């Protein structure tokens with residue numbers, strides 16, 4: 763008898779969890795967003811794009827990113843590391859701007875690489891790694907061949923309005 767109660771309870775708990783995740787609702791969305799930011803679930807290319815636009819425009823406009831180019835400075839993987847550092851260093855007292863998680867930044871870098879441009883191959887990998895200091899997640903990304911980056915591959919043929927890549931393609 764006791765065992766049956768236990769099983770019943772377990773069944774209810776599992777059903778409740780499944781319902782929370784499967785039926786669209788604010789709690790379920792929050793749980794899924796959290797799981798993705800922790801890297802337990804992967805971002806779809808569309809989700810990654812939305813994330814990139816929302817998280818990278820809290821301090822400056824998207825143009826700063828869209829017009830960034832191979833002559834402007836190091837590739838996005840390095841820029842993303844600087845932005846992460848900037849938040850960590852400037853945010854010591856207040857926590858108004860959320861720090862980037864590894865999974866978020868890995869997804870976001872792939873989006874800007876695909877939509878704006880990826881000039882990692884113009885750089886020596888050694889130099890990129892040095893600029894990434896001890897950002898292991900981004901170093902891992904930098905060492906992953908582009909064809910093994912699902913979000914970057916999926917968005918490869920897309921452009922963003924006003925982006926460096928779009929202007930460059932237009933000029934050809």
Ligand code: HEC
Pocket residue numbers: 817818819820821822826827830834835841842845848849859870874
């Ligand atoms: C906490 C605020 C903040 C966030 C969030 C932020 N940035 Fe920045 N970003 C800055 C500041 C500050 C600068 C440098 C000053 C400036 O140029 O306005 C900058 C400059 C840049 C530049 C220009 C760099 C250059 O050398 O010209 C790029 C590109 C950029 N950010 C991309 C990003 C991307 C991509 C993200 C999302 C991963 C992001 N930023 C998120 C604060 C932020």
